Amino acid sequence: MTAPLLEVRDLEVVFRVPGESATLRRPIPKPLEVRAVAGVSLQLERGQTLGLVGESGSGKSTIAQAIMRLVDIESGSIHLDGIDLTAARGASLRELRRRIAMVHQDPFASLNPRRTIAESIREPMEVHGLRRGSRRERVLELLEMVGLDARFADRYPRQLSGGQRQRVCIARALASDPEIVILDEATASLDVSVQAQILNLLQRLQREHGLAYLFIAHDLAVVEHMSDRVMVLYLGRAMEVADRDALFVEAAAEHSTDVALAPGAAHPYTAALLSAIPPSDPLATDSRQRMVLSGDVPSPLSPPSGCVFRTRCPIAIEACAETVPPPVTVAPGHESWCIRVDEARRL
Amino acid sequence: MTSHAAAIVDAAPPAPVSGWRQVLDAIVRRPVALVSAAVLLVVVLAAVAGPLIAPYPANAVDLSRALQPPSGAHWFGTDELGRDVLSRVVLAARVSMLVSVVSVTIAFVVGVTLGLVAGYAGGWADTLAMRAVDVMFAFPVLLLALSIVAILGPGLTTAMIAIGVVYTPIFARVARASTLSVREESYVRAARGMGARPLGIIARHVLPNVAAPLIVQTSLSLAFAILSEAALSFLGLGVQPPEPSWGRMLFDARGYLDQAWWMAVFPGLAVFVTVLAFNLIGDTLRDVLDPSGREARR
Amino acid sequence: MTGVFGVEGLGVRIGEARILDDVTWSVDRGETLGIVGESGSGKSMSVLAATGLLPAARGLRLEGRSWLGGDAPVDNLLALDAERLRRLRGPRIGFVFQDPATSLNPLLSVERQLTEGLEEHRGMTRRDAARRAIELLELVGIPDPERRLQSYPHQLSGGMRQRVMIAIALSCDPEVLVADEPTTALDVTIQAQILDVVAELQHRLGTAVVWISHDLGVVGGIADRIAVLYGGQVVETGDVRDIFAGHRHPYTAGLLASRPKLGHRTDDLAMIPGSPPDPRHLPSGCVFYDRCTVRADERCASERPPLAQPSGAAAGHLVRSFCAEHPASTSAGASS
Numbered sequence: 001m002t003a004p005l006l007e008v009r010d011l012e013v014v015f016r017v018p019g020e021s022a023t024l025r026r027p028i029p030k031p032l033e034v035r036a037v038a039g040v041s042l043q044l045e046r047g048q049t050l051g052l053v054g055e056s057g058s059g060k061s062t063i064a065q066a067i068m069r070l071v072d073i074e075s076g077s078i079h080l081d082g083i084d085l086t087a088a089r090g091a092s093l094r095e096l097r098r099r100i101a102m103v104h105q106d107p108f109a110s111l112n113p114r115r116t117i118a119e120s121i122r123e124p125m126e127v128h129g130l131r132r133g134s135r136r137e138r139v140l141e142l143l144e145m146v147g148l149d150a151r152f153a154d155r156y157p158r159q160l161s162g163g164q165r166q167r168v169c170i171a172r173a174l175a176s177d178p179e180i181v182i183l184d185e186a187t188a189s190l191d192v193s194v195q196a197q198i199l200n201l202l203q204r205l206q207r208e209h210g211l212a213y214l215f216i217a218h219d220l221a222v223v224e225h226m227s228d229r230v231m232v233l234y235l236g237r238a239m240e241v242a243d244r245d246a247l248f249v250e251a252a253a254e255h256s257t258d259v260a261l262a263p264g265a266a267h268p269y270t271a272a273l274l275s276a277i278p279p280s281d282p283l284a285t286d287s288r289q290r291m292v293l294s295g296d297v298p299s300p301l302s303p304p305s306g307c308v309f310r311t312r313c314p315i316a317i318e319a320c321a322e323t324v325p326p327p328v329t330v331a332p333g334h335e336s337w338c339i340r341v342d343e344a345r346r347l
Numbered sequence: 348m349t350s351h352a353a354a355i356v357d358a359a360p361p362a363p364v365s366g367w368r369q370v371l372d373a374i375v376r377r378p379v380a381l382v383s384a385a386v387l388l389v390v391v392l393a394a395v396a397g398p399l400i401a402p403y404p405a406n407a408v409d410l411s412r413a414l415q416p417p418s419g420a421h422w423f424g425t426d427e428l429g430r431d432v433l434s435r436v437v438l439a440a441r442v443s444m445l446v447s448v449v450s451v452t453i454a455f456v457v458g459v460t461l462g463l464v465a466g467y468a469g470g471w472a473d474t475l476a477m478r479a480v481d482v483m484f485a486f487p488v489l490l491l492a493l494s495i496v497a498i499l500g501p502g503l504t505t506a507m508i509a510i511g512v513v514y515t516p517i518f519a520r521v522a523r524a525s526t527l528s529v530r531e532e533s534y535v536r537a538a539r540g541m542g543a544r545p546l547g548i549i550a551r552h553v554l555p556n557v558a559a560p561l562i563v564q565t566s567l568s569l570a571f572a573i574l575s576e577a578a579l580s581f582l583g584l585g586v587q588p589p590e591p592s593w594g595r596m597l598f599d600a601r602g603y604l605d606q607a608w609w610m611a612v613f614p615g616l617a618v619f620v621t622v623l624a625f626n627l628i629g630d631t632l633r634d635v636l637d638p639s640g641r642e643a644r645r
Numbered sequence: 646m647t648g649v650f651g652v653e654g655l656g657v658r659i660g661e662a663r664i665l666d667d668v669t670w671s672v673d674r675g676e677t678l679g680i681v682g683e684s685g686s687g688k689s690m691s692v693l694a695a696t697g698l699l700p701a702a703r704g705l706r707l708e709g710r711s712w713l714g715g716d717a718p719v720d721n722l723l724a725l726d727a728e729r730l731r732r733l734r735g736p737r738i739g740f741v742f743q744d745p746a747t748s749l750n751p752l753l754s755v756e757r758q759l760t761e762g763l764e765e766h767r768g769m770t771r772r773d774a775a776r777r778a779i780e781l782l783e784l785v786g787i788p789d790p791e792r793r794l795q796s797y798p799h800q801l802s803g804g805m806r807q808r809v810m811i812a813i814a815l816s817c818d819p820e821v822l823v824a825d826e827p828t829t830a831l832d833v834t835i836q837a838q839i840l841d842v843v844a845e846l847q848h849r850l851g852t853a854v855v856w857i858s859h860d861l862g863v864v865g866g867i868a869d870r871i872a873v874l875y876g877g878q879v880v881e882t883g884d885v886r887d888i889f890a891g892h893r894h895p896y897t898a899g900l901l902a903s904r905p906k907l908g909h910r911t912d913d914l915a916m917i918p919g920s921p922p923d924p925r926h927l928p929s930g931c932v933f934y935d936r937c938t939v940r941a942d943e944r945c946a947s948e949r950p951p952l953a954q955p956s957g958a959a960a961g962h963l964v965r966s967f968c969a970e971h972p973a974s975t976s977a978g979a980s981s
Contacts, residue, residue, distance in 0.1 A: 055832035056803075068540045097542030109533035114555040123551065127543045151359035159360040161920040162684075169537075176541065191683035192859065196903035196916035203913070218833065225905035225914070248908065276837035277907055278866035292841055293834045296802040 003082045004043035005212055006067070006100070006180055011076035013037040013059070013066050013236075034300045036062040038236040039076070044180065049206070049213040051227030051244070053220060053273070057297050059236035060216045064182045067214075068102055069093060098128045101173035105185035107165035111157040117143075117168050118153035124176035142171040146201060163194035167201065174205070182214040187222065199226060220277055224248045229333075232270045235300060235308040237324075240267040242334035264345075266328075266336040268313050271347040291347060307338070315343045373635040380631040383624040390621050393440035401434035405591045414607045424609035426599065432609060436617050439591040443621070446506050446585070447572035451565060453511030454518050459561060461515070462522025467530055467549055476519070484516040488575050492584045506585035510575045514568050521564050525557035532556075559636035563629055570625030577618050593618050647714065648673040649853045650738065650821040652695045654709035657687075657877075659702050662924040664690050668709070668879050669952065670872045672821065675847065677854040679868030679885070681861055681900075685921045686874040688857050689825050695722065696738055696823070697730040713737060715820050736766045739814030739852075743826040745806030749798040755782075755809055756794040759816055766817045781812040786842055804835035808842060815846065822847075825857045840867055861900060865889060870961070873897050876922045876932035879952055883962030891962070893955050893969035895939040931966065942967035 012035065019032035037059040044050045052060040065071045067078055069088070077086045085096045101124070104110040111120050121139045125131050131138050140150050146167040157165055166186065173181050183202070187195040199222065206213060217223050223230055224244060231241040240247070249264050265271045275291040293312045298304055307325050310316040319339060327335040330345075338344050374380040393400065409429035417424045423432035458480075465476035492509040499505050529535060529552065538548050579585035580594030588595060593614040600611035651671025657664040665687045672678040682688035693699050695711035710721040713733070722730060734740070742748045750758060759781060760774035769777065775794070782790035785808040798806055807827060814822055824843070828836035844867060847854055858864050864871060865885060872882040873896065881894040892898055902915035919936040928934055930946040937945070944950070944967050954962060955969035 055834060070536060070540055094542035094544075097540060102537070102540045104533055104537060106533055110537045112534040112538075112552050112556070115551070123538065123543070124541045127541055127547065149359045154362065155360055163920060172537075172541075191921070192861070192900060193683060193903050193917040194920065196905075196914040197918070199905070200913050200916055220833075221905040221907045224907060225910065272834055274907070276833045278837075278840070278860075278862040292837045294838075296804050296835065297832070 003079070005046045005081060006042075006044040006214075007079040008040065008042045008063070008067065009077045009079070011037050011040045011063060011066055011078070012074040013062050013071055014074040015071075032301055035303070036236050036300065037066065038303075040233070040236070040238050042231055042238075042241070044212050044214060046179070046212055047206070047210045048228045049215050049226055051223035051230040052214065052216045052233060053218065053223050053230060054233035055218055055273075055297065057235055057300055058233040060233050061184055062236075063233075064102065064184050064214065064216055067182065068097060068100060094128065098124070098176045099178050100180040100182060101176060101178040102182040102184060103166070103169050103173050103186045105188050107162055107169050107189070108157060110169055111165060113157055116154050116156060117160075120157075120168065121153075121172045121175055124172060128176055130176065138175070139171075142174055145174070145205065146171045147197075161194075162190050163197060166190060166194075166198055170198075170201065170205070174209070178211070180212045180214065182216070184216045185218070186215075188217065188219070195222070202226070220273055232267065232273065234269050235298065235303055237308055238327075238337055239269045239309065240265065240334075240336045240338075242266075242330075246331060246334050265347070266330045266334065266341050266345050267338050268315055268340075268344045268347055269309050271344060272312075272314075314347070315340055370632065370635050373631055374628075377631055379627055383627040383631075386620055386624040387628065390440050390624070391444065393437045394444040395441075397438045397441050401431075401437045403431040403434040405435050405438045406430060406589045407434075414603065416607070417609055423613045424607065426596075426607070426610050427603060432596075432613055435591040435596060436593070436613050439593045439596065439614070440617070440621075442503070442580075442586050442590065442592045443573050443576055443618075446503065446510065446576040447569050449507045450510035450572050450576075451514060451568050453507070454514035454568065455561070455565060457511075458515040458518025459522040462519040462524075463526055463549055463553065463557075465519070466523040466526025467545065467553060473523075477523070480516045480519045483512060486513060488513045488578070489582070489584075492579055496584050501584050501587055503586055503590075506576055506579050509579065509584075510572050513575070514572065517568065518561065518564060521560050522557055525560055526553050529553050529556045562636060563633040566625055566629035566632055570622045570629065573618060573622055573625070647671075649714045650712070650855070651714075652691060652709065652711040655691055655694060655711060656706075656708035657690060657694050657699070658704070658706045658708075660704035660925075663877055663927055664924055665694065665877045666927075667952070668874070668877075670879065670882060672853045672855050672870075674715070674820070674853055675851045676870065677847065677856055677868045679864035679871045680855065680857045680874060681859065681864050681871055682874035683859055683921060685876070685924065687877040688859075688874045690877075691874070692823050692825060692855060692857060696734060696740075697722065697725075697727065698734075713820070732766070735762050735819065736817040737819050737821065739817070739819040739822045741807070741810045741814050741822065741824040741827045743829055745803060745810050745830075746798070748810055749806055751798050753797075754794065755796050755798070755801075758809070759794075759813055762813060762816050777816070778812075781816055782809075784815070784846065785809070785812045786838075787812075802835075803831050804838060807831060807835075807839055811839075811842065811846070815850070815852070818850070819852065821853045821855060823855045823857075826859070827856075828863065829858065829860070836863070843867070861904065873900070876927060877924060878932050878965060879963075880933065880965045881963070882952075884959060887959055887962045891958070893958065893962075893964040894933075894966045895937045895968055896933045899936075899938075933966075937968075939968045939971075941971040 015034040015036055016031040017034060019030045040059065040063060042050060052063065054060045062071065066073050073086060077084055079085065080096060080099060085092065088096055118139045121142055122135050125135050125138065139153055143150060143152060148164065148167055160168065187198050190198060205211060215223065215226050227244050229241065229243050230247050232239045247264060247270065265274060272291050272293050291314065295312050298308070298311055304311050306321040306323055310320040317340070325337045325339045327337050328341050330336050330341060336344065374384055407430055412425050412429040413427055415421060415425045421431050421433065423436060426432055461476045461480060465473040488509060491513055492505065495505050495509050535548060535552050538552055576585055577594030577597065580592040581598045583598065586592040586595055596614040597611055603610050648671040653669050655668040656666050668687070668691045670678060670680065680688045680691065694707060699705065707723055710723055712721060713719040722733065756775060756778055759778035760771065763769045763774040763777055778794060779790045782793055787793050787805065787808050801809065828839050831839065843854065846852065856864060856868060868885050870883065871885050871888045873880050873888065873894065875896050881888065881892060881897045888897060889901065892901065899915070899917040903917060905914060917936050922928065922932060922935065930948055931950055934940065934945050950965050950967045952963045952965045955964050
């Protein structure tokens with residue numbers, strides 16, 4: 001068995017915020033700790049798409065930034081092609097950032113307003129010393145790949161629409177010939193009609209270039225459409241991970257939303273997420289269980305003991321507060337972090 | 348169907364107007380800016396081609412023609428040594444421009460470097476650089492000039508160094524403030540994510556975006572540098588006679604204010620008009636380049 | 646015109662940009678109208694213009710009218726002066742905006758923000774207003790309301806803040822609740838809670854609701870009727886079932902087809918090529934023409950279609966398209 005292209009093990013990311021200031025009694029100020037990611041492991045295979053789903057505070061964006069080493073890693077490891085890059089510096093860090101590219105959520109903010117499109121797309125090539133002498137051709141090639149006319153090369157970001165800018169960001173991500181592209185809420189700020197264009201483009205590029213995607217989103221329908229495997233996150237911890245087909249069951253009839261029926265979700269949070277999505281078709285026979293979670297997401301400064309989801313979980317019991325649930329293998333390749341998996345599957 | 352959809356490809360927007368053309372446009376459209384630009388052009392011309400334009404040499408002493416009011420032969424009159432005031436004003440432009448350009452260049456290079464590094468690196472580098480800047484801020488021009496005079500003796504070089512040091516802090520602060528805000532932008536994060544080196548990021552992303560407030564600050568500092576030079580020369584710490592300098596000319600005119608008003612008025616006007624022109628151009632540049640007003644005045 | 650609130654022929658121009666053009670919609674007691682559109686469609690604008698909340702801009706010109714029905718009808722809100730219009734906002738029209746973080750005053754406690762409107766519009770005493778405030782917090786499902794009254798916005802989560810916004814909006818018993826993208830910034834599980842709260846309130850109080858959103862899924866779930874906006878015009882409006890299963894406008898078809906649907910997989914999403922139009926350079930014919938893949942009529946490029954009921958459509962189902970009369974081209978089943 002070949003090693004996965006990207007493997008993250010027990011990743012922990014802690015942000016420290018200024019807490020109480022110094023007092024006479026305690027002269028050294030005590031910072032507060034926010035465990036944005038608390039021990040998440042994931043694998044990404046070549047040419048595959050792993051979808052990371054979660055709401056705010058789930059840590060999904062932080063995981064992406066940790067992989068790119070844009071935030072400090074508290075503990076855990078990152079392996080690219082079997083090589084440990086957790087503490088990489090200098091040239092090896094740069095190589096990591098060549099092989100993994102990122103497309104951010106806000107296409108406008110991630111392009112330097114004072115540089116032309118061509119200059120922005122060319123930057124990865126300049127940084128890594130690629131294609132000396134043929135960079136302009138490559139820029140035009142990339143523009144064509146993402147469906148933009150060659151004349152866009154000498155324009156400025158402010159002249160482009162949101163969808164066009166996101167295409168530019170995708171072209172830029174491809175400029176370093178990466179093997180993995182991290183898409184961090186890449187379509188969240190786009191209109192629905194434009195989102196479809198971008199998603200189609202991403203799928204075509206994946207097929208043509210054998211790219212692996214780490215697709216981060218909060219929209220489950222988009223994640224289902226794009227992913228081969230899906231991981232559900234809550235408050236910095238993994239709740240469930242499975243192949244897409246195991247998690248989302250294809251609806252039998254045209255106007256039906258019979259998703260989340262067994263075998264589907266094996267974790268109460270996944271079931272709640274599926275249930276919370278408004279039916280895309282009001283005419284649908286919706287045999288999903290209506291499950292509206294009560295309360296709000298707990299503060300990451302003081303996460304609940306044991307299972308972090310227990311404060312909003314409809315099937316929580318006393319034991320849930322005692323220990324962090326270990327992963328339970330529901331089926332090959334399907335894991336759930338819940339001590340009451342059987343009840344969860346009945347939700 | 349496919350061909351139809353392909354035909355609805357996004358049309359490329361028209362080519363944008365280059366930054367420089369925008370600036371030129373803005374100046375041409377505003378009468379005030381246009382006049383200021385014209386004035387500056389005249390001053391630069393005087394500085395560069397002074398000896399060719401000036402009707403008389405700067406130091407043509409002719410005591411028989413001393414203290415004559417403005418006339419056909421001497422448009423600005425003559426001073427107590429019979430020297431043509433107009434010629435001296437024109438030739439002094441060279442000194443003023445030289446001192447202000449060199450000193451502002453020193454201030455710019457040192458200040459912006461400090462500010463960029465402090466702003467981007469943060470941490471102790473930031474603290475160190477900014478404390479150094481604070482020390483420089485505290486020095487009045489005169490005190491510093493005196494100290495430098497004690498070491499180097501009075502003269503052109505002294506003036507340039509003193510003014511340069513005194514204006515460094517403002518460039519450092521402007522550069523640092525802009526760098527701090529740019530550093531947090533998504534596109535800088537994207538650049539880090541693609542593996543760019545810090546120097547590359549500063550050059551490609553930070554500098555172009557902090558350029559605007561710095562350009563504005565430069566034009567304003569040039570204006571004040573001229574004033575400072577005049578002040579230093581007035582006190583005898585800058586350019587030494589017989590080299591003409593507006594400040595020196597004002598100094599020399601002190602004793603003759605009631606007899607020969609033209610000795611003070613014309614050099615004074617020259618300073619005033621030049622400084623005003625720089626200021627007004629600076630305002631226009633700011634309106635065009637940096638409408639958010641991030642730069643500071645000194 | 647029946648109904649409690651609506652606009653007729655509403656148009657907004659700012660300089661040479663045409664932001665809204667001949668917009669007509671209405672909502673009835675106990676009914677929810679969903680206004681759907683993408684960015685630049687004018688969906689928020691129509692409500693802001695109707696209630697006098699448009700920021701002053703140079704070259705701003707308004708056309709048409711907005712009206713209130715019910716027991717004390719107002720023929721044209723736009724004809725009222727600013728003060729009279731202000732007195733209508735609150736007692737007759739309540740607002741909930743998108744970002745509760747910026748819509749609530751961070752310096753005032755929840756209690757103050759609730760009682761402010763009550764004291765102002767209802768002339769209640771502080772004490773009575775405070776009691777009513779607790780009632781309202783209970784109404785929107787906030788636990789422990791007495792303690793919550795003393796909280797400040799930054800102490801509340803996004804979902805809580807939005808509930809407070811709803812409570813404020815309903816404090817003076819308005820006939821209409823206008824919600825502009827109220828759940829767009831919220832997590833999907835919190836959104837589900839808010840949708841429940843609003844549905845429950847509507848059921849109990851009979852308030853008419855105008856819900857503006859870009860999310861067809863959300864709107865489809867709670868609306869009784871829908872108006873689809875594009876390029877500042879209403880391109881289709883009707884009962885929610887007609888819009889989802891019997892739509893006649895190519896844009897509506899495209900919009901519905903381009904969403905990934907849970908449980909229904911396709912290789913490629915059907916998409917609408919191109920981008921929305923620039924309000925300064927609107928086409929002279931059908932506003933959707935440049936991106937339309939149907940174009941079944943010769944008039945499409947040159948003439949602006951009127952908003953009319955196509956043949957065979959249910960009453961109240963109006964479409965602004967010449968293509969609507971060519972049945973095979975835009976029926977819900979046809980894929981482009």
